[in-house]
Amino acid sequence: xxxxxxxxxxxxxxxxxxxxxxxxxxxxxxxxxxxxxxxxxxxxxxxxxxxxxxxxxxxxxxxxxxxxxxxxxxxxxxxxxxxxxxxxxxxxxxxxxxxxxxxxxxxxxxxxxxxxxxxxxxxxxxxxxxxxxxxxxxxxxxxxxxxxxxxxxxxxxx
Numbered sequence: 001x002x003x004x005x006x007x008x009x010x011x012x013x014x015x016x017x018x019x020x021x022x023x024x025x026x027x028x029x030x031x032x033x034x035x036x037x038x039x040x041x042x043x044x045x046x047x048x049x050x051x052x053x054x055x056x057x058x059x060x061x062x063x064x065x066x067x068x069x070x071x072x073x074x075x076x077x078x079x080x081x082x083x084x085x086x087x088x089x090x091x092x093x094x095x096x097x098x099x100x101x102x103x104x105x106x107x108x109x110x111x112x113x114x115x116x117x118x119x120x121x122x123x124x125x126x127x128x129x130x131x132x133x134x135x136x137x138x139x140x141x142x143x144x145x146x147x148x149x150x151x152x153x154x155x156x157x158x
Contacts, residue, residue: 016056022105030149046068057074067117078144125144
């Protein structure tokens, strides 16, 4: 959605995405999913844009399924992050909000991911944090890691 001119005559557009931290507990170890394009050193969380008539929660589940090949269910909302970036040599500013959820993998296979990323894989939280490209997404994973540790203690497994 365009908001008209911003600073320096930029056109400002708003964008929304949803996705999150997909996890499983394997051999007592919490693992999360990252999507990647290693050639460009992009390591990130799965997320995407809502389709017409879709709720943010529906978007998170659909986009994660498409990008990872996994079936997931929402455990709880994690955090909403906001950031801005430039397009068209600085003539367009995108103000983006991303809704992140904690998502439990219930089926599927990372080998069935779509073409958007070259690699989709499971990583322990410390390894994921070392690989991830964006600081704001590392913060999401740090928050998820703390919450997952709490869930493991509460339930014996998440």
